[in-house]
Amino acid sequence: MLQFHKQTRSPMAASRSRPPPAPPAASPAQALIAAHGRVTRTRVAVLDSLLASHQPLNHDQIAAELAATGEHHDRVTVYRALDWLVEQGIAARIAGSDRAWKFEAVRRGHRHAHFHCDTCGRVLCLEAVEPAIAVALPEGFRLEQAELVLRGACPDCARNGER
Amino acid sequence: MLQFHKQTRSPMAASRSRPPPAPPAASPAQALIAAHGRVTRTRVAVLDSLLASHQPLNHDQIAAELAATGEHHDRVTVYRALDWLVEQGIAARIAGSDRAWKFEAVRRGHRHAHFHCDTCGRVLCLEAVEPAIAVALPEGFRLEQAELVLRGACPDCARNGER
DNA sequence: GGACAAGATGCTACAATGTTGCAATTCCAT
């Protein structure tokens, strides 16, 4: 089995290896973050998780992803990283039907509807569903965002337990 | 001004008064509840609050209403009454942008969109807005409910603090 | 490269919103 070296910052490590391997080949996450502010370990790890997922993740699920990498990430720091990503418009916050926020990477500013499965609790992105929402809002309101929330059973859950 | 007698159950009260005053003129709340199950003090009080309100209320707001009547209602019992009302289809649960549920009485089974004010946190019912949601859901999903969630500033908040 | 200051992190508490278990009480069909 291959042996991996955890990338380490210990003073000895770099001294004998090959010449500086050029720009560290910034990951997409790193590039995105750098464009908006400081690049930190937890921000990168969190955004990596979001980018790798095809559905919105809650804090627990993200923590699980991070734990899988072996590195430790503080709970509070993860919350703060998520807040920051949302502030920067890099991620979006989605209200779940439990009372935990879910987060997803914003892809090319593309907004879409979400389907909340009452059975498994997952939130699925419906990139294809073009809602054609024709809202005629009364005078006085300032509309910031319109979101279509669908509830029911996802294909997986609908197939098992018919009904 | 007319004088109302609080309906009392004290042993002395009924003994000398007029003959049994017929059915106690059940309030709308009492009637609704009786049609679905047991009529209890807290269920009636909670539903009264919801029926009296023109916008969805969270637990805190409901508790405040109840407190105003002078009667004490246990926190947990109120939660359970709300759960029950929702189960029975008498009330609806609405996810707020904070993480507290809001509740409203279901009127004639009428579903409508809601506007969440980011500034004052209120949720306003938009009974008039007919969303014309044309959802083309992919195969396999079982759709239970489609809800249109609007966010921004309500007329009050938009007027003050323009922008 | 090294020093510096703003910004980010890691604790430990704390807050807000519900939920669970269980003994005591209430409701309502007989």
Place this chain on the structure above:
DNA sequence: ATGGAATTGCAACATTGTAGCATCTTGTCC
């Protein structure tokens, strides 16, 4: 009026998120 099932009240616990603050990092400027 009675009895048994449904409901309540209370105290403890769970989940999800925030605040304060001392310490450590990051990016920048020399």
